[in-house]
Amino acid sequence: MTSTTGSTPGGMPLAYNRAPCDTLKPWITRLGVTSVNLPEGKTIECGTFGEQPILRMIFGSQWSAHTAEGLQTFSPGERGLALYFGPCTKMMRLTAHGSFKVVTVNFAPGGTLGLDLPSVEETIDRILPFDPFDRAARPHEAYIPRDDAKAWLEAAETQLLTSFSAASPKRPHDLLAEFERLCLTDPGASIAEFAHDRGIARRTLERVIRKSWGVTPHFAMRRARALDMAAALLEVALEEDEPEMRLRYFDQSHVTRELRSLLDTTPGRLQKGSRPLLRITMEIRQSRRVEILAGGTSENPRPWRDPNAEPRSVNRTEN
Structure with a gap:
């Protein structure tokens, strides 16, 4: 199992993630991209746990998830799938049936209230199979994976700016x-x-x-x-x-x-245990925590990340 978007010193995959631009900060807390390669025939049985809604644009191998609605299976392929994860009250079990790439959008508290979605409570422990901005099942082409992680994340952020501008949601309280x-x-x-x-x-x-x-x-x-x-x-x-x-x-x-x-x-x-999917989610959350502890002014060192494993285009001071 290898990652091109960062890892721990022990080699466990991580997402390349950062705070969004100031324009998006009222509605989004973190943006990330993840690329994990698995040997042929290998799977990851793990889970995720989000406190707030998370939009994931998933590309690659099949995924399965144990949600409030039972076992669900998703086949993103090269075109990808947009999956809106509601908040979790317990770990949601996930299986990645091979290599995958993901764009992750962590919404801020109240960040989805103006998007004409079911109530937050109705989405608890569920996955809605669409992009909440346009209801499309397939991601916009701006989210398609790129070899350059930083460019990939910036393209995703640019598309989010367009989506939020069109939706014009109210700023959360x-x-x-x-x-x-x-x-x-x-x-x-x-x-x-x-x-x-x-x-x-x-x-x-x-x-x-x-x-x-x-x-x-x-x-x-x-x-x-x-x-x-x-x-x-x-x-x-x-x-x-x-x-x-x-x-x-x-x-x-x-x-x-x-x-x-x-x-x-x-x-x-x-x-x-290795817990790669849960670790990726927890690392993004802890990155947010470090940001808050530092006053939310800049990206700060995250000592759990291996500086030698960061994407080559990423300035080392960002991590």
């Missing part, structure tokens, strides 16, 4: 971004204090988050703690933050119960 910041930086904080500090009732916060996240604030923070812990075990989190991530739990048995409940695994199995 600032409260949603503030709650995302809380989930990424302090998911053990008091929800009541968060509401109080913003001059709103807790019931109002519950209603707003439920509408735009599809889950309660309590579950969103519980999920955030588990995803941080998963990232640490997969070695795609800041090493110095791992002790604090562990202190969010009462003891090791508490960690185990939560990972079993949300990711259907144990800390030991997660640490020992």
Whole structure:
């Protein structure tokens, strides 16, 4: 298994991902491209876990997914498929039946509310087989993979600018971004204090988050703690933050119960397994977390990435 879009020092594939341009930031948190080559006949059985909707333009071999609607199979081929993943309340099991290339668009909280889609809650643990901007099953030609990862990502971003300009969705409420910041930086904080500090009732916060996240604030923070812990075990989190991530739990048995409940695994199995698809998702999320911790001003070093494995066209200071 090899990647042309980045990897860990141990050789596990990663996406080349970054923050979007300022124009897209109210609606999108990260953009990424992934290219993974597998030996003939090999498959990856793994999963994904997104807190917010994710649009994936998938090219290459067949994929299968265990969704809220049961087992679904997708055959993207060279023309690709546009797949809109709703937020997850548990790890969604995925199988990649061979080599693949993906454009990933991570939406911000509330970033899809103006796109005439089903409610966020209705898309929980589901995959909708279309691009949410034009309802097309096949991706726009701008998303077609290129050998140059940076050029590929820039082409995707340019097309997204066109799509958002045409859709003209309303800017998400600032409260949603503030709650995302809380989930990424302090998911053990008091929800009541968060509401109080913003001059709103807790019931109002519950209603707003439920509408735009599809889950309660309590579950969103519980999920955030588990995803941080998963990232640490997969070695795609800041090493110095791992002790604090562990202190969010009462003891090791508490960690185990939560990972079993949300990711259907144990800390030991997660640490020992390769988990390439889940690692890619967790690495993009941790990149967002590092960005937020740094004030959202620039890309910052991500020590879990192998600098020698970055796409050749990418400036080393970007990673």
